[in-house]
Amino acid sequence: MTSLAPAAWWRGLGGLTRSGSAAEGLSWALYDFANTIFSFAIVSFAMGPWATHFLGEATGTFLFTVALSLSVAVNAIVSPVLGAMSDRTGGRKRYLLVFTVMCVAPTLLIGFVDIGLGLLFFAIANFGFQAALIYYDAMLPDIARPGKLGRLSGVGVALGYVGTIASGLLFGLTVTADGETTAASFLLIGSLFAIFAIPIFAVVHERKTRGVPFRTGDALRSWSQVTETIRNARRFPGLMRFIVGRFFYTDPINTAIAVMSLFAINAIGFSQTESRFVLIGLTVAAVVASFGWGLLADRIGPKRTLMWVLGSWTVGLLIVGLTLERLPFLAAGAILGSGLGGVAVTDRLLLLRLAPPAQIGEMFGLYGLAGKASAVIGPLAYGAIIGLLQPSIGRDAYRIAILSLLVLMVIGFLIVRRVPEGREPDAESPLAPPLQPAIVAPGEAP
Secondary structure: OHHHHHHHHHHHHHOOEOOOOHHHHHHHHHHHHHHHHHHHHHHHHHHHHHHHHHHOHHHHHHHHHHHHHHHHHHHHHHHHHHHHHHHHHOOHHHHHHHHHHHHHHHHHHHHHOOHHHHHHHHHHHHHHHHHHHHHHHHOHHHHEOOOOHHHHHHHHHHHHHHHHHHHHHHHOOOOOOOOOOOHHHHHHHHHHHHHHHHHHHHOOOOOOOOOOOOOHHHHHHHHHHHHHHHHHHHOOOOHHHHHHHHHHHHHHHHHHHHHHHHHHHHHHOOOHHHHHHHHHHHHHHHHHHHHHHHHHHHHHOHHHHHHHHHHHHHHHHHHHHHOOOHHHHHHHHHHHHHHHHHHHHHHHHHHHHHOOHHHHHHHHHHHHHHHHHHHHHHHHHHHHHHHHHHHHHOOHHHHHHHHHHHHHHHHHHHHHOOOOOOOOOOOOHHHOOOOOOOOOOOOOOO
């Protein structure tokens, strides 16, 4: 019986894909494995302490959040354009390759240059990481069968957190005796991202679409189309409300991802080695929960599932905000970790239900814009609170910073409550030519 289990799992994975190929489903999901390695090991863990090691706690923390926020700000500005261009020209995988390389190459070099150039390389890498997600998410309807998007999305997110655990353990092989990051740490993470990103480019096949040739002029003219994208979003029930709600609920999520290692070290009192193992342990909750959230999303719908996810984050933030002790922090971290997997699974599915099929890439760009705008504001606001209040009130500054995130989460929850459930993406609609170009150049008919 045991020997048949892997074969049954493999057949089940094949049943989630349009092609019936388990290899294609796994190859798509492995990209989540690859990019979450970067998100955890570089953004959440290594870069903040690396900057403070060379520049001191105050200056290092500030410049780290500035580099992070600037990279996301630039990406937020161009996200709708990037998504709309992929809708017009087709071939999302080639865009994914460009931005994956843009993330991997600078990451490999961060540890071998001075800290100023290292922060610049980090900003470039994070820009590439964020941009690549637009095309990765937009490929999901091409890969998954209708009605199976939640399950395949859950597999990807769960594999992502397995990647977090694996990279966290391997990371320990490259640190000093005191647990501090080294140049080899960045080399390791960049290499792991590159290796596990290969299958999506080698195995996954995009469905053919009727695109038009890429023109440089289209890219230049598309800057004026951000307002048109917003206008388009307002035509579809609940879509713009969801985008606004996403800005609020992803602010605390993006902030937590960015500062979690610094928070564990400075607010709770863990050492760098302890914080790494704590974050690995909390990630287990996200791995397990991702499968459950994906299954629940297919059964009751992504909107209702997302409401449960945001409710769990509200509880977790409240616990952290009320006490800065280790045991409550670990309990709240397990809740937040499971909710983190839930958000990754459900909100992209809700976007797919609310967005018109011919403009999925464009709307994923707007979806990314909301999340990235919050990722600009959140870490800077958090850093400002700590910088202004910590010298006078000590650790209580961290409590105030967390409770400010709780307020934003509650606002996001209340906004998303009124978003409709939307409709399951049609099996054939992504193949159909768009009724109008995603980007309309001046003089063209809409």
